[in-house]
Amino acid sequence: MPKAFPLKLVIFDFDGTLVDSRALILQCHRLAFTEFGLPVPSPQDSLALIGMSLERVLAQLAGPRAPVQDMVRAYGRILRQLRSEPDFAERPFDGIATLLRDLNNAPPVTLGIATGHTSAAVIPALEALGWRQYFRTVQAADMAPSKPHPGMLLQALDATGARAEQAVFIGDTSFDMEMARAAKLEGIGVTWGYHSADRLFAAGAHRIARSVEELRSLLCVH
Known part of the structure; x- marks a missing residue:
């Protein structure tokens, strides 16, 4: 069952969740x-x-x-x-930048990233977007086994001192939801990325957000 809010740790996937890549x-x-x-x-x-x-x-x-x-x-x-080319650079989905800013300003929430990118690929992207300071923990593919293995999420919990029941993972693919389930975190699927709502639910999503505003509501961010 979905947990009570507020949370201690909110972990995001990157591609298809925060940015259109x-x-x-x-x-x-x-x-x-x-x-x-x-x-x-x-x-x-x-x-x-x-x-x-x-x-x-x-x-x-x-x-x-x-x-x-x-x-x-x-x-x-x-x-x-x-x-470096405008036609190909990652573009934040509408409303994501504001959501991250508001979450960052909402103690006791801590933010994290768990991505299929290597750290050498995702850190420059976060810096270019002006988001690096938001994320206390950045877990990448060179730091743990590939999704859906739970390693990145378990490391994020260790890095922040959060317990699984105090955290959620937000992603757009079945691999994300399978990883959340394996780590015993609540998984929130978003439908503006690469996998459908049906596929996200089948992979273990607890809840689905079909817009950034709906995600904001699920996270109780005002």
Whole structure:
């Protein structure tokens, strides 16, 4: 059952939850696969795997014989280059920046991130958005096993001193909800990202927000 508020720790996914990174991800995939002479995956196949670590995503899309580690390095280089272009930089979803600011100003709430990005990829993105100061803990794919393993969330609890019953995880994919369930956190799914409400519920979401305003209401932020 959903817990009583206020909470101590609110952890967010990044891609598809806080920011729209669809154009960036798809272009990174196109350029990385083309660079290695591999068939470019369809947008549907690429986006269906967002949330897991890049290594797992590329391995699944490119197949077992692909030079995955070389592709990971190329992807990182391409990502850094594309982020400097306005057409591809991550864009916050409407209302997210204000929600983060208001949560940050609402003690005793502490904010965290748990993302399929590596820390070298997500920290610069948070800094570019002016959000780095909001997040007391940033858990990334180079710090724990890939979602849906609960490691990132368990580490976030340890880093902040929160208990599982005092925390929620907010994400847009079934991998997020499975991770929350494995860590025994309440999972709140959002529908403006990559997976449908039905898929989020099937993966263990306790509640669903269909707009940022609805998420604000679920978190009791005024």
